[in-house]
Amino acid sequence: MNKNPEPTYILVAEDDPTNQFVFRKILEKAGFEVLIVEDGQKALDACAVRRPDLILLDMMMPVLNGYETASSMIQDERLDGIPILALTANAMRGDEVKTRAAGCDDHIPKPVQMVLFLQKIRDWLSADPAAWMAHRLAKRRPPETAVG
Numbered sequence: 529m530n531k532n533p534e535p536t537y538i539l540v541a542e543d544d545p546t547n548q549f550v551f552r553k554i555l556e557k558a559g560f561e562v563l564i565v566e567d568g569q570k571a572l573d574a575c576a577v578r579r580p581d582l583i584l585l586d587m588m589m590p591v592l593n594g595y596e597t598a599s600s601m602i603q604d605e606r607l608d609g610i611p612i613l614a615l616t617a618n619a620m621r622g623d624e625v626k627t628r629a630a631g632c633d634d635h636i637p638k639p640v641q642m643v644l645f646l647q648k649i650r651d652w653l654s655a656d657p658a659a660w661m662a663h664r665l666a667k668r669r670p671p672e673t674a675v676g
């Protein structure tokens with residue numbers, strides 16, 4: 529066992545202050561290191577600074593919403609192997625399909641139920657990327673033809 533393991537680092541993109549407070553409280557209490565940003569562009573910027581172990585994305589955010597953010601993230605191979613979980617207030621079937629189509633690996637309905645929320649996060653953190661990355665790669669668009 530590693531005596532001083534790096535804390536598992538979770539990036540949360542969520543614009544609602546109440547949800548930000550709740551997510552920070554639950555995740556920090558569970559021992560995770562947490563960075564909360566309030567829009568999708570800031571989430572992309574944060575990924576460039578430090579690779580998260582898992583990303584939680586609210587779908588309805590200013591600047592760059594969760595769908596746009598996930599679509600962008602799955603194009604970036606530096607983010608391969610990082611689970612991207614959608615947080616959505618619209619607990620509707622069609623919504624889950626939409627989040628997956630955008631590139632999210634799973635879906636957590638809000639308001640979150642703490643035990644299930646943490647279980648889902650731990651399940652994804654312990655999942656072998658080899659088992660699920662194929663689904664993401666299938667959604668990745670081919671690179672644009674180089675210009676010049």
Ligand SMILES: [Mg+2]
Nearest residue numbers: 543586588589
């Ligand atoms: Mg929102």
